[in-house]
């Protein structure tokens with residue numbers, strides 16, 4: 001049986017992914033601020049700069065690790081404070097570093113493991129008011145590709161999913177009326193915003209055996225926004 005750690009499975013994409021993986025017969029362990037009932041859950045606040053630790057009694061082998069915490073802090077650059085940049089960097093980038101350091105020995109032991117992180121369409125194309133989140137996600141994306149190279153000899157694959165606007169609690173202020181959902185949808189070539197399962201199913205692909213020869217990739221799951229006119 002495959003063991004997968006999801007940080008951030010209490011809502012949105014992580015919650016949808018957890019259901020998807022459990023239906024596929026995997027054991028899902030979770031971390032985050034809100035408790036999630038599954039094989040095991042540990043409290044973790046990615047904004048706290050504290051070292052993550054694998055709890056006693058958890059398996060010694062993990063075949064998958066998915067990091068979901070993210071932020072949407074959209075403001076004109078002139079109104080962004082240094083603290084805004086630091087806080088986005090902490091949650092989106094340093095939180096991942098902290099968990100990966102702790103789980104890496106268990107991923108190495110599995111002799112075939114997959115790491116998935118989420119960047120953003122804003123790291124692939126220029127979008128106004130996204131200076132901080134594009135920087136934090138861009139750093140995560142770039143590091144993930146470097147890690148894919150470094151960890152390939154350990155049979156650990158590392159891939160990135162770059163979503164566009166997806167209807168989850170994270171994006172609730174941008175999508176809190178039918179009119180906003182419709183207007184945002186129309187900005188995408190496929191004429192709709194994403195839903196949690198659109199993104200979770202791409203993550204499930206990266207965690208499964210069908211992607212066993214795929215590493216170091218950035219998959220845009222964005223209704224065509226980043227590449228089509």
Ligand SMILES: NC(=O)c1ccc[n+]([C@@H]2O[C@H](COP(=O)([O-])OP(=O)(O)OC[C@H]3O[C@@H](n4cnc5c(N)ncnc54)[C@H](OP(=O)(O)O)[C@@H]3O)[C@@H](O)[C@H]2O)c1
Nearest residue numbers: 008009010011012013032033034045046070165166168170
């Ligand atoms: N939704 C979008 O439009 C969109 C677009 C581009 C990229 N993304 C990326 O996709 C990923 C998943 O986002 P989502 O839309 O599914 O968001 P979501 O519905 O808000 O879910 C985020 C999950 O991460 C956890 N989390 C958030 N902050 C945390 C923290 N400080 N410490 C620990 N856990 C934390 C939350 O759990 P707790 O609250 O229980 O801790 C929650 O389970 C994020 O990285 C996001 O940046 C989303």
